[in-house]
Amino acid sequence: MSTSLRPVPRAPDSDVSPELLLRIHDLMLKSRILEERLIAMYKQGDGYFWIGGPGEEAFNVPLGLLIHKGRGPQYDYCHFHYRNSATLLAMGADPANAMRQMKNTVTDPYSGGRNFCNHYSIFEWNVVPITSTIEAQYAIGIGTAIAQKRAGGRGITVVTGGDAGTAEGDFASCLIWSSRPANPLPMLIVVTNNKWGISTPWSGQHGEKRISERGKAFAIESKTIDGNDPEVSYREIAAAMEYVRTERKPFLLEALVSRLYGHSSASGANAVVDEADCLKGFQKKLEERKVLSRQQMDELRQKYAQELQEMHRKVRQEPQPKGDTIFQNIFMDRDKVREGS
Amino acid sequence: MSTMVQAIRMALHVAEERHDLTDVFGEDVGPPLGGAFTATQGIKCAWNTPLDERGIVGASIGLGLAGCRNVGEIQFCDYAYNTIDLLKLAGLQTWSTNGDWNVPMTILTPVGAGIRGSIYHSHSFDATATHIPGFKIAIPSTPRDAYGLLLSCIVDPNPCFFLVPKALMRVRSQPGEEIPGEPGDDRALSKLIDAPLGDRAKWQPQWPDTPDIFIPFGEGRTVRRGRDLTVVSYGRTLPLCKKAADELSQEGIEAEVIDLRSLHPYDWPRIRESVKRTGRALFVNEDTEISNFGEHLLRRTVEELFYELTAPPRLLAGAFVPGVGLADSLEMASVPQLPSIRDTMRQLAHHQA
Numbered sequence: 001m002s003t004s005l006r007p008v009p010r011a012p013d014s015d016v017s018p019e020l021l022l023r024i025h026d027l028m029l030k031s032r033i034l035e036e037r038l039i040a041m042y043k044q045g046d047g048y049f050w051i052g053g054p055g056e057e058a059f060n061v062p063l064g065l066l067i068h069k070g071r072g073p074q075y076d077y078c079h080f081h082y083r084n085s086a087t088l089l090a091m092g093a094d095p096a097n098a099m100r101q102m103k104n105t106v107t108d109p110y111s112g113g114r115n116f117c118n119h120y121s122i123f124e125w126n127v128v129p130i131t132s133t134i135e136a137q138y139a140i141g142i143g144t145a146i147a148q149k150r151a152g153g154r155g156i157t158v159v160t161g162g163d164a165g166t167a168e169g170d171f172a173s174c175l176i177w178s179s180r181p182a183n184p185l186p187m188l189i190v191v192t193n194n195k196w197g198i199s200t201p202w203s204g205q206h207g208e209k210r211i212s213e214r215g216k217a218f219a220i221e222s223k224t225i226d227g228n229d230p231e232v233s234y235r236e237i238a239a240a241m242e243y244v245r246t247e248r249k250p251f252l253l254e255a256l257v258s259r260l261y262g263h264s265s266a267s268g269a270n271a272v273v274d275e276a277d278c279l280k281g282f283q284k285k286l287e288e289r290k291v292l293s294r295q296q297m298d299e300l301r302q303k304y305a306q307e308l309q310e311m312h313r314k315v316r317q318e319p320q321p322k323g324d325t326i327f328q329n330i331f332m333d334r335d336k337v338r339e340g341s
Numbered sequence: 342m343s344t345m346v347q348a349i350r351m352a353l354h355v356a357e358e359r360h361d362l363t364d365v366f367g368e369d370v371g372p373p374l375g376g377a378f379t380a381t382q383g384i385k386c387a388w389n390t391p392l393d394e395r396g397i398v399g400a401s402i403g404l405g406l407a408g409c410r411n412v413g414e415i416q417f418c419d420y421a422y423n424t425i426d427l428l429k430l431a432g433l434q435t436w437s438t439n440g441d442w443n444v445p446m447t448i449l450t451p452v453g454a455g456i457r458g459s460i461y462h463s464h465s466f467d468a469t470a471t472h473i474p475g476f477k478i479a480i481p482s483t484p485r486d487a488y489g490l491l492l493s494c495i496v497d498p499n500p501c502f503f504l505v506p507k508a509l510m511r512v513r514s515q516p517g518e519e520i521p522g523e524p525g526d527d528r529a530l531s532k533l534i535d536a537p538l539g540d541r542a543k544w545q546p547q548w549p550d551t552p553d554i555f556i557p558f559g560e561g562r563t564v565r566r567g568r569d570l571t572v573v574s575y576g577r578t579l580p581l582c583k584k585a586a587d588e589l590s591q592e593g594i595e596a597e598v599i600d601l602r603s604l605h606p607y608d609w610p611r612i613r614e615s616v617k618r619t620g621r622a623l624f625v626n627e628d629t630e631i632s633n634f635g636e637h638l639l640r641r642t643v644e645e646l647f648y649e650l651t652a653p654p655r656l657l658a659g660a661f662v663p664g665v666g667l668a669d670s671l672e673m674a675s676v677p678q679l680p681s682i683r684d685t686m687r688q689l690a691h692h693q694a
Contacts, residue, residue, distance in 0.1 A: 073407060112439030121438040128406050129438050136430055139395050143403015143411075146364070157403075173396040180391070330475055332435050332443035332498045 016231045018291055024065070024230045025286060028057040028279050029297070030304050031086035034095045037308045038085075038102050038117055039261060039269045046316060047102040050269050052118045053083030055260035056192050058278035059227035062234035063190070064090025066241055067158065069125045073151035077144035078127045079137035079159040082118045083192065087160075091125060096311045105318040113321040123338065135168035137161060138189070142177045145185035154245040160190040164197025166211055178250035179218035187250040188240055189220075192227060194259035199267065215252035227255025228278040342514045343523050343530055348484035349380045349449075349505065350534060351520065352491040353412065354548050357386050360496050364404055366390050367397055367414030367449075373541050377416050378451060378510050382536040383546030394420050398427040398448065405444035406434070410495055415450040417458075418466035418504070425469070431500040432475025447494040447501045452480070453577045453627050454676045455508025460664035462507075463672070465628035467576070470502045471604050471637070477558050478604040480504040482579035484514045486602055489556035496555065506576040522551040561608035563615070567597035569690050570621035573612055573638060575601040578625045578677050585683035594690045604634060609641070616642060620651035621689050627676040630658035652692035657685045 016024075035054040042050040053060060064087035068076045080087060085098060097109050101120075104113035110121045111129075121129040128144070131137065137159050145157035165171060178185040191211050195202040208214060215222030221243060225236045233255065240251040258275040262268055286292045343351065356362035364386055368377075371389040375382030390397055394415055401413035415421045421428070434442045454463040470478045479494055479501065481487035487505070494501035513527065514520070524530045533547040564579070565586050574582045579600045586596035597615050601607055616622045622642050624635035635656045642654050659665075659676045666672060 077403075077407065079403075111437055114439060115437055119437075121441055123438075123441045129434055129442060131430055133426055133430065136399065136427055139399025139427060140403045140406070140430070141399075142396060143400040143405065143409075144407045145403070146400060147404055147407035147409050150363075170395055170399065173391075173393050173399060176391050176393065177396050177400065182388075329438075329440035330436050331477070332440065334498055336440070337443055337498045 016234050020234070021231070021286065021291055024061050024234065025282060025292065026300070027061045027064070027090045028086065028230065028282065029300060030095070031057045031061065031089050032279050033301065033304045033308055034089065034098060035085060035261070037312055038098065039265070041099065041102050041312060042265050042269060046312070047104070047117060049116055049265050050102070051082050051116060051264035052261070053085050055194065055258035055275065055278065056083050056227065057086040058230040058282060059192060059233045059255045059257055060084055060086035061090045062230055062237050063087045063158070066234070066237050067091055068155065071124050071126060073148045074153045074155045075126050076155055077141070077148065077157045078125070079141040079144070079157065080120065080127065080130050081134065081137060081161050082116070082130055082132070083162065084120070084130070084160060085118050088120050088127070093120070093122070095308060096315060099312055099315040100318065103315050103318070104320065105315065106321040107318045134161060134165035135170040138165070138174035139170040141187060142174065142185065145178065145187045146183070148186055149183060149248060156186040156188055156241065156244045158188045158190065160192060163191055163193040163195065163202050163206070163211060166191055166214070167205065175214060175218045175220060175252070179220050184249045186244050186248045188244050189250055189252045191252070191254045192257045193254055194257050196259055196263065198263045210254060212252050212254040220250050220252050222252040222254070224254040224256065227257040228276050228281060230278070230282055342519060342525060342527055343484045344511050344513050345481065345484045345487045345505065346378050346380045346510045347530060347534060348488040348520060349491055350382060350384065351523070351548065351551050352488045353381060353384045355551060355553065356410070356492060356495045357384060359553065360492070361410050362386060362412065362495055363409040364388070364411040365414070366400070366411070368392050368416050370414050375536055376414070378507070379536070381414070383534060394424050395427060398424040398431070401446040401448065402427065402431045402434070402444055405446035405500070406442060408445070410445045412447045412449050412495065415448060417462050418450040418452045419461045419464040421448070421450055421466065428473050428476070432473045435499065436475060443498045444500050445498050447503050449503045449505065451507040451510070452504045453506050453508060454665050454672055455506070455577050457667060457669070457672060458507070458665070459667040463665035465626070465659065466502070466504055467604055467626060467634050468628040468632060470504065471634045476500045476502050476605065478502045478504065479558065479602065480506065480576045480604060481602065482506065482509060482576055482600050483518055485518045485520050485554070486556060486562070488520050488551070489554035490602060492553065493555045493558060497558070504576065508577045509580070512580070520551050520554070522549050524549060556602065558603045559606035559608055561602050561611045562600045563597065563611065564600050565596065565598040567595035567619065569595045569619060570623060570686060571597045571599065571612070571615040571619045572623045572625060572686060573599045573601060574625040575604065576626065578627055578682065581677070581679050581682050582625055585679060585686055588683060589686055589690070592687070594687065596686055596690070612638065612642070613646065616646050617649045620649060621692070622650070622654040623657060623686060623689050624655070625657045625677055625682055627659045629661045630656060631661045633658045651694065652689055655685060655689055657682060
């Protein structure tokens with residue numbers, strides 16, 4: 001599966017310790033239940049639209065655990081897309097806030113009820129505003145990476161998107177700008193390939209065998225990995241990040257993942273049964289290795305389901321923004337500019 | 342006496358030396374050319390990019406998100422149309438996050454006709470720019486205003502458009518409108534800050550000591566006082582309006598001419614005060630006339646000043662055609678020129694209810 005140009009450092013296998021496996025499982029499970037709760041909220045009328053990332057947890061949780069979280073160029077800038085809920089949970093985001101955005105309450109810390117669910121924005125963690133456009137983050141990430149290259153240190157820009165978005169010119173812009181001989185950029189360019197663009201299969205629209213192969217033309221280190229395996233994901237993300245942090249050059253990482261509830265609520269948000277479920281696969285492994293028993297996993301699922309259901313009940317009571325606030329925050333006043341911006 | 346392009350260069354120098362401007366970038370912006378119009382010659386933080394407008398705007402947003410004050414240049418605004426969704430994103434970063442993020446970025450781009458630029462070097466951008474909320478928009482008509490408006494754009498914490506009328510790039514300051522500190526002698530200034538022809542590898546500019554001038558957004562300038570009608574314009578058509586007004590003075594028509602200078606926010610109090618006094622309003626610009634920014638001003642004039650008006654307000658704008666044709670006759674027919682501006686002013690002044 002690898003299409004790497006030359007070997008890149010691999011994180012030692014021992015990095016994925018039993019404790020870390022448990023933590024990854026915990027976050028994958030919680031993320032899945034959060035997405036299921038968000039879908040339930042949509043179906044119960046507690047939101048207008050759902051879009052998210054069930055099926056990408058095996059990749060997105062390790063990504064979140066490996067992000068160097070903080071504010072400013074010494075920390076990682078995160079240009080995510082709307083399927084990164086598991087990444088945000090792994091970084092420490094409160095799942096209640098995802099529900100607040102779903103319910104478009106005034107308490108939604110990401111947009112104050114202005115944007116769709118899973119469109120995160122966390123200034124303190126360098127999580128730049130997620131947009132509904134599927135490609136713009138690949139162009140915008142160029143700028144934060146330039147700032148980080150200039151600042152020095154180990155901070156990198158992480159950009160994620162889907163396979164369909166790579167057809168847009170911004171993906172090409174990202175490859176070209178990040179590999180300019182005049183100034184190569186510390187960017188981890190991620191494509192989670194679920195093989196779908198809304199209802200259109202990848203196979204009928206893309207002639208390239210692997211998206212990662214597009215990196216070869218720019219001499220960008222590139223690799224395709226099994227994004228449904230959290231251990232593989234953890235090791236490969238760690239290795240790719242280490243390369244970007246130390247070499248200050250880009251890395252293109254394509255992760256093959258599943259899409260377990262379709263594109264969005266526009267396509268029904270119903271469970272898909274004919275794609276690999278990374279959570280089930282991981283749980284089977286953990287059971288076989290006797291890291292967790294089925295009963296423990298079932299109890300954990302029940303616990304999180306109850307917790308998130310209770311959160312949902314509370315969030316449901318929170319107020320909507322007032323209509324007369326639409327003219328607020330169009331411009332930033334100079335005296336309100338926050339430190340580090 | 343500086344030209345507008347020299348004034349822009351001096352403002353960029355001041356900004357990189359004193360106001361934390363970190364990056365000026367775009368196609369051919371860095372050495373050796375220093376910009377297609379030479380606006381970035383000698384700027385230390387200027388660098389060349391791939392020929393990729395989406396990359397330029399994307400990088401500008403990203404630099405802004407990282408707190409870097411930057412100026413991204415689109416070589417001609419005609420080539421900014423494939424960046425519209427990125428510009429829209431830039432304009433909504435603060436709003437969509439309810440005030441969490443801000444983007445200190447300036448998109449500098451030459452606009453308008455006047456250099457026989459044919460179909461793809463003559464577009465205007467003011468109608469498009471004013472349809473993108475979240476941006477502040479400046480468009481100068483004099484070198485000094487270019488200097489002061491560009492500095493205001495750069496230090497503003499929000500996205501800004503700095504639209505440069507390319508027909509005015511080489512026009513010099515009028516007496517009394519100089520930038521303090523610039524040499525009065527054209528050749529002396531040129532020797533200091535214009536890169537020589539040929540090999541420029543060892544050339545270093547010698548910058549005159551010019552002060553901080555910040556022309557506020559939303560503050561227009563009345564360039565000519567008059568009692569009979571109010572003419573509101575900006576950019577390339579502004580000096581034409583002034584000239585037409587001077588000529589009509591010999592016919593006994595005294596037109597007041599307002600240079601709007603910034604299109605968002607814009608100086609409505611100045612327009613209102615003037616129109617209330619003259620009772621007649623003409624809005625002049627060169628963008629295509631349908632969904633034109635002048636239409637907005639005209640609509641507001643009708644809604645708020647209807648009973649003050651003594652004649653129907655007028656809009657004189659570019660013809661609603663897909664492009665500005667190359668032939669002299671085609672360009673002259675496509676965008677307002679001195680005769681059409683003068684005739685429209687005269688008609689409005691003489692209009693009887």
